[in-house]
Amino acid sequence: MFYEIRDDAADEVQFEDIQEDSISAGCMTMDELLDLYQQYKLDRQVIEECYADKSHFRTGVDIYEDYAFGVIDIVKQQNVLGNRDKIAFIIRKNQFLLINISGDNDNLEVILENGIHRFKQNITLEKIVFSVFDSFVSGGNAFLENTENRIMEMEKNIVERQVNELLNKEIYDMRNRLSVMRSYYEQLVEIGEELLENENGIFASRELRYFKIYKDKVSRLSENTMALSESLIHLREALDAALNYSINNTMKMFTVVTTVFLPLTLVAGWYGMNFEGMPELKWEYGYEAVIGVSIVVVILCIIFFKKKKLI
Secondary structure (H helix, E strand, O other), rough: OEEEEEOEEEEEOOOHHHOOOOEEEEEEEEHHHHHHHHOOOOOHHHHHHHOOOOOOOOOOEEEEEEEEEEEEEOOOOOOOOOEEEEEEEEOOOEEEEEEEOOEEEEEEHHHHHHHHHOOOOOOOOHHHHHHHHOOOOHHHHHHHHHHHHHHHHHHHHHHOOOOHHHHHHHHHHHHHHHHHHHHHHHHHHHOOOOOOHHOOOOOOOOOOOOHHHHHHHHHHHHHHHHHHHHHHHHHHHHHHHHHHHHHHHHHHHHHHHHHHHHHHHHHHHHHHHHHHHOOOHHHOOHHHHHHHHHHHHHHOOOOOHHHHHOO
């Protein structure tokens, strides 16, 4: 699918009908790129980069004499840890191409179409590129806001001692998602910086402000993502402190109970020796006396620990 822009109107055309002096944009598959890359006079490394299997985010843009090339792993913010759509882009004078390496081709065509029609007047190549790249971070603020609200909710639960064993796993999963988003944004920041530099002069100088707007926006998203990730570190420390406090309270209770009944153990051991010279063994009220002494000792211990605010 290719569009040619003339007089602020975008018409769908065939690739071979595109005029060199007009602005054009299009989407293609890898098979189409393989058929046309020699006609485009692209370096063979472009094809190799598209097929390269990389587990990490690709960063930066490859700048050639008359075009710029890059590969982007698109993160779906509704499913950050899920499969990513991998696309490539080629930007040359008056032309912007998106190549679907893996993912939903229909969705990529919709993104391009929306990017072309975002501006109603004075449509330029820079505006189209800006619009398409801006769509890659749409929903970023909502994602961060939802994450921040959840962090506040978890912090409230910790303060109110409403913690459970699943909270620690949720913090880990959230940090993992934020780490992926931060890497994704840093990838886009570097692309924005390269486009803003305009090393091979394919963009009009007066239109570079759009890339400055884009780079600043993604930089803010990256910084806010990092701030939330650091908040989760403090949240985990607070969770550990709350769990330790709960364990300490339990251990304190066991210690108090042990201490209360320790004198009774002494009494039991004392009278368990059964020496013949112990007068209490033949006393009529010896059994009741030991019970009374034990009750008094327990009561005195409880009063003592209450005064010390240990129970």
